[in-house]
Amino acid sequence: MSEDKHSKSRRDFIRTAGVTAAGSAAAMLGGLGISPAMAQEMAAATGRSEKPLKAAFSNAGLQATWCAQGKQAAEHWGKLFNVEVTWFDGQLDAVKQRAAIDNMASQKWDFVAIQAFGIGTLIQPVQKMIDAGIPVIDMDTLIAPLDKINVHTFLAPNNEFMGAAVTQALVQKLGGKGKIIMTQGALGHTGAQGRAKGFQSVIAANPGMEVLDDQPADWDVTKASRLWDTYLTKYPQIDAAFFHNDDMALAAYNVMKSRGRTDILIGGVDAMPPAIAAVADGRMYATVRNPSSRIHGGAIVAGVAAVTGGEKTGEGIPKNVVTDGPVVTKDNAAGMQWMQNHFLI
Amino acid sequence: MTFQQTSTARASKSSLFLRSQMRNIAPFATLILLLIFFSIASPSFATIDNASNILTQISVTGIMAVGLTFVILCGEIDLSVASIANATGIVVAYFTLQESYVNIANIPVAGWLAVALALAACTGLGLVNAFGTTVIGIPSFIMTLAMMQIGAGISALLVRGQIAYNVPDIVSTLGASNVGGFPTIALVLLAFLLVGHVTLTYTRFGRYIYMVGGNREAAEYSGVNVKLILGAALVICAVCSGIAGMVGVAHFGSAQQNEFDGYLLDAIAAVVVGGTSLFGGRGGIGNTIVGLCVLGVLNNGLDHIQIDSFLKILIRGLILLAALIVNVYVQNIRSVERAEGA
Structure with a gap:
């Protein structure tokens, strides 16, 4: 019961604040112990897209556990927000990722999210997508210095x-x-x-x-x-x-x-x-x-907010979102595991 | 014959011997020089404890290198050793019960069965290498390059970006325990080196390996089934790599994608730096042992001295290059001498 109240008050807060999809992003990114079912309800109330959205994702390489978990998180949050996620594996190789992103840039997407394996190696295809009006969300590692490329936002830990x-x-x-x-x-x-x-x-x-x-x-x-x-x-x-x-x-x-x-x-x-x-x-x-789920799930929320809520860089979402996670010791280990099980952090 | 003539003849005889043994002497001299250098440069290097470290550290590479010695002696190459090691290590972990936090949809079976399946996997991959090289006629360089990808693909598919930690008890015992303070993984290496040496030196199969590598046509005309020998060498190499992968996973405590990638260069380098000819027919397990020690001492010694981390990579490369130059140079001297003799 108290949980229900909690979610309602949160929703009220979001509505009052006049933030649409970004509100759910903030709530999710806050990692405040929201279950996926609640999140789905919130997503429906705030920013879930009516028509399925197409998103392309790429991270450094799925052989890394952190990246593999990120993929699961993106797919999980994609389902909740009605986003169909297509994956382009970076294979922990700058050249292979460049080829993958070149392929990505030759197709149409509602939004894309990329973690670059090597800084500066993906500028050209990413710029092509930005020029085509596709919001590009930069995850974890800079695609290029933020003053050089106009990404929608940069979600990264410090x-x-x-x-x-x-x-x-x-x-x-x-x-x-x-x-x-x-x-x-x-x-x-x-x-x-x-x-x-x-x-x-x-x-x-x-x-x-x-x-x-x-x-x-x-x-x-x-x-x-x-x-x-x-x-x-x-x-x-x-x-x-x-x-x-x-x-x-x-x-x-x-x-x-x-x-x-x-x-x-x-x-x-x-x-x-x-x-x-x-x-x-x-x-x-x-x-x-290092909150893989928060970053990859956050990219879904940021993308949906950009497409359905018209959220723009600097208007609703800052250019740089710091997504730090906490120190884990014996005291909070169990809770941290639970949050990861539900792709909250 | 005057005294002068006798001494000149003796000198030229000893210089001839030295030159003929250059292939064996040069790597050994490199090893001694490295040992002296690191012993002076770091007080913690020349200790019993560190000798045990070096022995343990060369074990995985060494087991791979034993198999690779067979292939290189045939005048072929196997670029899939590290990849097969990785895939086999992952297969054995895949068939072992993992902790609940390991997010892999694996199939736990009895320990002996997991080991048998892993052995079957590496043997199968070796047979594919053998089939491609000897029956279809794909050069071993290209065939095993493809197998390198296949091994990496199997690894990726099974672990899907996750890390597995548990392996059957028998593998843990072989890879990560001690017998009277002596690491068992080093005992496994010694057993492989011994069996490899005996096979190459004292069996008909071993002599055929040298014949195939030394002069393939002559071997064929002598009635040696060259394709069978080549195929067998590739299968032996894959099985050695597979076992290296299994004990390696136990030793490092985890099975993950790309874990042994760095071992490909080390295994080839160990064989070639030791003095086994890349062109086949000359060398053996003795050379591989010296090569392993050179690489082991080099890798370990560089960790003991305070040196710019970026410089380390260059130093390793330069020493490897020097050893390879000696290898090819000696090969050239022999060819010239042979031509002159004929």
Whole structure:
């Protein structure tokens, strides 16, 4: 009953605010525990398209769990908002994604959403779609600097914040004093650069922390394992470890476990289900949610709002929407998993 | 014969021996140099613990490289080793019960059956390689390039962007446990190296491999079934890769797409850097062992010293290039000597 009231009051609020489809986007993006059924009801009341809309999506590569989850989220929210989603896989390859987006640009869409694998590699076909009046929603990674290309909006988390938030959680647990290792993603990746910057900013503010090493493992679990073989041989005392993603963290945990060094506090990024399970059972101390569902689902909502609600950049939707997720520790792990099950975050 | 003549003859004999052994000596010298360099550059490098690290780290590559040695000795190449390893690792995980948070519609079966299915998968892929190369006549480079894609496709289809973590107990035991402090995955490697060496050195099949690689026409005229030998080498290579993939998945704790992609170059490099000729007929498991150690020490040593991460990639490439130049250079000397002798 109280839940019903809650949803009604939310709907009232949205109506009062005079926001149509964007309201449901905001509600969903808020990740406030709205069930899909409620969302469907809200979608019908606010922005669900009467005629089926055609949307094209592409993200970096479906071999990445984060991207695969994003696809599921986009399809889930697409169903609720009457959007038929066609997928163009980036295959974690700038050249292959360019070919896919070239194909995308030669067809007609109501809106498109793209996460670029490489910045600057998709400008021409994306510009072609923008010129044809198709709203292009940029997800997670810049297609090009925002002043160079007129995308509808840019939905992305702040990587620097994510790096800083998890590092802060580790540092706080250590009481501001200890030895830490950062295992980076690919150095050329803007996400990795942001996470490293966030890490460094927290370390700079805590002079008691000593960084033992910060080599990159290029998102590769085999490289992460190899590096950690060496670290555990080289450093008798390691208090904490920050990884640029959870997959590398879990791979390194195996190495630590095989040497009985499970006292190392592990922090990661992404908070995908295996990492949430690891946080819940204590293998990892913390991770931060990189909200794949919020970004991909948000792209559906933003696209529908643009097409049916006439929402324009700067009028209703800002050019840049920051979609940060929270730090996940034992305390909120279960709830975070539930929200992911329903593609809310 | 004067003393001077005798000593000149002795000197030219020893230089001839040195030159003939150049292929074996050069990689070994590279290994010694790398060991000395890293031992001086980092105090944590030359330790028992790190020796165990290196041995573990070369295990997956090594098992693949054993199979690849057979193929390269035949004068062929297999570009699908990493891809078949990946697909087989994923197949074995696909048929294993996974945790509830693993979002894969898999089919859990008994552990032994999962292993049998995975072995069948890699053998099947090897047979396709063999069929394409020997029966249809597709060059192995192209055939296995296609198989590289097929393996990647099977991997993608089964895991659909997700990661699986569990493998059957037998695979975990082989890939991720210790016997008296010694990593079992290294024991698996040693067993493969031993069987590979014995097969190549002491069996008729092994001699046929060298004959096919050394002079295919001569082998054919001598009554050797060249196609069968080539096909068998490709199947052996696929099975080695498959087993490397299974124990690799257990060792790294997860089965995911593209996990072993980086191992293709490492496996080929291990064989060739060790001194096995890319043109076939010369080399063997002994060379592969040295090549594996060179790569293992290089990869591991670069992690121990504080060096610009971007520079590391270049250094690896340059050392690989140097080893390949020696390989081809020695091959040329032999060809010239052979021509002069004839």
